[in-house]
Amino acid sequence: MSKIGLNPIGKTVARGGGWESLGRISRARINCEHSLSCGQTFSWGKLRDGSWVGVIGSSAYRLIPEPDGCRIESLQGNRQALLDYLSLSRNWEQILQELPSDPALAAARSAGQGLRILNQDPWESLASFLCSPVKPIPEIRRITWKLRAIWGSSIAGGRFFTFPTPEALASAKQERLLAIRLGFRARFLQATARHLVDDPDFFPNLRTQSTREARTRLCELPGVGEKIADCVLLFGLGRLDSFPIDVWMERLLRRLYFPERARIPTRELAEFALTHFGPYGGYAQQLLYFWYRQTAGRSPSRELELSPEEEAELGF
DNA sequence: AGCATTCCTCACAA
């Protein structure tokens, strides 16, 4: 890329809106495609050229696949923040060794090589998953990006936006939330945002609590049940011992782990998952979810492709 | 035995 000048903090900027190069990441450390399309985040979109764009905090990043890894570019970002987000310092090999070996998980492990659980912001995870009930992934992605564009703030004066604060969503006009097709989710999202405005220590307090305790607190929020609570624990609070069960995971567990017992109650499935997969069960859940959707004919990464109009709007 | 309470499951709406 060619340099055209210096931005206010003295870094070189590139043609095409100020994207700055931040080096590269090797394939051995993470498979970005797997990690961004396994259902844990809605903050990333795939461009036609195969690269991924997304926002972390108040910076935008672009990950451009190369044969043995990917190249990083950013708008107002820094390399370390991205590496922290990608959770590269966790010992994933060790975690894999702690997981049980059963045929389904073995298949999932080989399909999901390099998949990593990201370190996402808990509020962003919570708000995003409150948008998710009975919506397909592409639509959840579009809705959360609209939340950003309407109630977030612009990054570098461009078309990428921070995730809106609880305050911003708490004071949003219900009518505008409904206009982005949130439906019944609007009321829960806003009510939960208001809880967090009233209790700013909510997430800091959860960090010191046990997973079970934190789960109970999360389930007290309007619109948050066990599934969403588990997603926030796993994706936003790094609790690898939580195991979210949605309709896909329920089908998978029934078909692959209890093929002979059609009438096993959902509650027993959840208990089984916790004990069978153990303290890193959440990682097993992501591997299984990613693999099962693939084998069920979904293409997780294709579901996150941006439309040509969206790409144009972002300047690509 | 009858009764109150709790727990679970299912169906349905948003």
Place this chain on the structure above:
DNA sequence: ATTGTGAGGAATG
């Protein structure tokens, strides 16, 4: 592709 609610039935004390 989730939660909240209420009806109805089984288990508990």
